Amino acid sequence: MVDVARGLSVSLVVLGHTTLPAWLNGPLSTVRLPFLFFISGYLFNWDRYRERPLRLVRQRARRLLIPYATAGLLTFVFWLLVRRPLEPAAAAIPWHRPVWGWLYGSSHADWMAFNLPLWYLPASFCGQLSFWLLLRAVSGRPPAVQAVAALGAGVAGVLIGQRVHLPWAADVALAAQPFFWAGWFLRQAARRDWLEHPAALVAALGVWAAALALNGPVAVNTRAYGEPLWFYLGGWAACLVAVRLARALAAWPLPRAVFGYLGRHSMVVLGFHVGLAFPLLSLLLHVAVGDPRLDLWGVYWLGGLAMTAVLAKLAERFPRLALWLEGVPAFPSGSRSPQPSAGGDKAPHRVTA
Template identity: 25%
Template sequence: MSKRFETIDIVKGITILLVVAGHAGVPSEINDFFRNFRMPLFFLVTGFLFSAYKFENVSNLINNRFWTLIVPYVTAGIFTFFFLFSLSFLGRDKPLLTEHIKGIAIGNGEYLSNIPLWFLTCLFSTQIIFYIFMKSIQSTTVFFQWIIVFTLGTIGVFLGEIQHLPWGIDVALVAQPFLFMGYKLKDLKVLEKNWKIFSLSFISIFLIFLISVNLNSLIDMNNRVYGNIILFYIGGFTGSILVIKFCELMISFRSTVRFLTYIGKESLVILTFHMQFSFTVVVILYDLIFGEFPAWYTIFTLGVTICILVSVITGKFPYLNIIIKGKKPDLKRLSSSMLSFKQNVN
């Protein structure tokens, strides 16, 4: 694995752990601090991994993202309903099927029983919009492109104040500058250089980040809370750069790197299963065994562990790999397997 993509996997691992910690109940002061760059960093990494060839074939992009994002989204939504329904036999409220279907269709956090799933539909919208805008202006100057992405971001903030659009389309517009920055960082091969200039300006970037965070109010992209939009982008950009640089410096710590890269590669399963499934299982078992509610770090640690077990188990079954882990199917191989199965049955 190249240093570039190893660093990105570490970034993904740290970011998803910060998300899980926030949902597990980490002290609000810490969680509010992480909010300033947690989701922006996810979008920036998405832009970094976005390949230029996708601008030539939108059907391939939509098809790929359908399998990697929407199929796991629907699967997790269905699983969540049946899981909550099974908990009703333990005295919990029975979920309403119509409300659950409505939530999956709209794809916004305020309607979903499994709130973190909002990010999958939003990420789908974000990449489609990014394709459309880059396809339209890729031959223009970088300066003009920055003007366009910030204009899209401003429009997204404005729309979010009026109406939370389905599939997080308004948030997807707000996220465009982060995708664009990630894309340009890859284009400039920043992670393949020594970052000497960055190292010299590290203190300045860190101070800018702290100032923007302290001047701005609470950030919550899911609920369309951005505070001052200029400070929001400054905090998101500088915080993301600092985390990426921090992850690059960790490369020499191999055991930590192996753990974080593994977590990064399993971020989809952790995102979809940690809050409504893993956390609930931990809380129920802890109450049965100890008769009390667990501390946030217990929920966090055991919640991540359960998600990893889910990933390991599902990884052994090709069909579960497709619907849960977003692995695009090899249709020829699947049809061959089905034909062989039918022949064995007959």
Template identity: 25%
Template sequence: MAYEKWIDIAKGIGIFLVIVGHSHCPPFLQTIIYSFHMPLFFFLSGYTFHYDKYKLNKSAFVTNKFYRLVVPYFFTNFLILLILSLKDSLTMNPLKMPIPVTRSLIGIAYGNGAPLNPPSIFANMVDVPTWFLLCLFCAYLLFYLVAAFHEKYGLTLSYIVVFLTAYVGFAISKFIYLPWGIDIAFISMTFMFTAYIMNHYGAINTKSKVIPEYFSWFLLLFISILLNGRVDMNLRNYSNLFLFVIGGLSGTFIMIGLAKELSRYTNVFTEMSEYLGKKSLVILCYHLFTPIFILNSIPFIHVREMVSNSLFLSTLNILVFSIFTVVLFKKIPFFRRVHSM
């Protein structure tokens, strides 16, 4: 597939919304963002998926996704755990570990970003946002099977399987959170398959300014939020599954329409969005740890409180130090390889 600039711009908008959602974000804005920001990333992953490329080489597909997603996940969590442990051991004013090291290691292996349901010895990982990496890895493996099924049995049966799979994931999450977010991966099939089909049939025309029925997507998003309330894929809070999918797709189409419109121009905002999109994996991995670690090291409590309690300043803090991390890692060959930069 030829390079489509709007894809990186959409990723950039998405990762910026992740940053805003993790800053001092008012509840109403967080509700809007959480309704579609993770579905957007699953959708884009499905859109850029090419079954034909790995059809005859499954092992190459698994290896590729393992190095791009699983390796950065474990590296990031072990690195942050090491830094926190060293700070806890070497300083007189340690940054207290929220979870003992042993439980943190178990949590990293289990790979859930949310406190487990039901509660058990399995704690969540150290770097919570990285739950998405393991979940996306599982989603890719599952989607490979879905794409193969689609090639053999066609669109209608495939959608039936996808919706049944999503419902199974939804039902499972009511009782237990599966390792590596497998239950979330089941639900993500609705977004990935829709994107895959839209790309397969050329439903997203890159020459158009915006996606047709743009106003309709706003209306559907508004209705889904109004009826379904706050959702969170990581916490398995979907409320009504149908409304969750509708809201996720509606918000995604709005962001894609915006990204496509922005791709027609060359300006600072467009270039920054594209840059953030290309570096979204590193930003996802470190956007909470680096800024907060540095902020907590500032000796002036009033400065910390001022930044932490401001949407603008907390977002700016995370954004600036996330970009700093990207620039730093690009200069270190080992870090560059680990994060596929």
């Protein structure tokens, strides 16, 4: 189910980068990134890293920063050699400006014009290190104390982000701590059967709707959170709805296979849908019909997922390529992957997004 949830979350991210109508993009803006951080918290193995923070640094650097560097380099070269000569908007940007944005981990389109979504990877890296520090301080405390500490870190990140955008989106990493904690707490909970109760879904939908009505859409990359309390309440509620949706999808063979595959290769999908797949689709449509038809958001969504899925299939065939694109060795579809360790680690081909 975790792979399906990750596949659902990255699919929503791809959808959000199309020319989606405002009436649909607004609600989805409150769940896309919170759900990604929520899943990372759910998968965070505190017992494994409690006394070994350097191990966490090494493993997260491999799984997040190597794909960040690889996807950044490849899509920048593509932007420089292919897109910049053809796109007037790209030609107007000095060639070196995106390089500085990439090194800084900027989440502004004019600084990382060649592949904006990449900013999430260093932000997630910083977020997981920050979460280790949070758990180090409060893991033995009652859940209420943990929640208050996570909210305090989150609000601090929101306030910092309103004044300065830190390198590698470290302020967003702080702002995301309540979602890391919520996912982690759900994993530790002795009982999770309440999630299946219809009342839980109705309540989550109600809170999510209230947050949308009172706080409106959000944009984490530009630090447009609105009112922090409603941002977090709406994000938590939306994550619970997304968990229920992922469970439902996992119960059906075809959605389980599709979203599970996208989830196992979420790093490729995230790293190449804007920087490679969307521009190629635009060029193909321009050649075919004389218009890139950016308004066809459904075509770009499905085409972006399909193209990155093909790239992921290529990575499956070449483990060294998978190491560079996904941060871990690959195991071909249908093959038996190594069993998780007793500490609860995931199989190597499952990448923490």
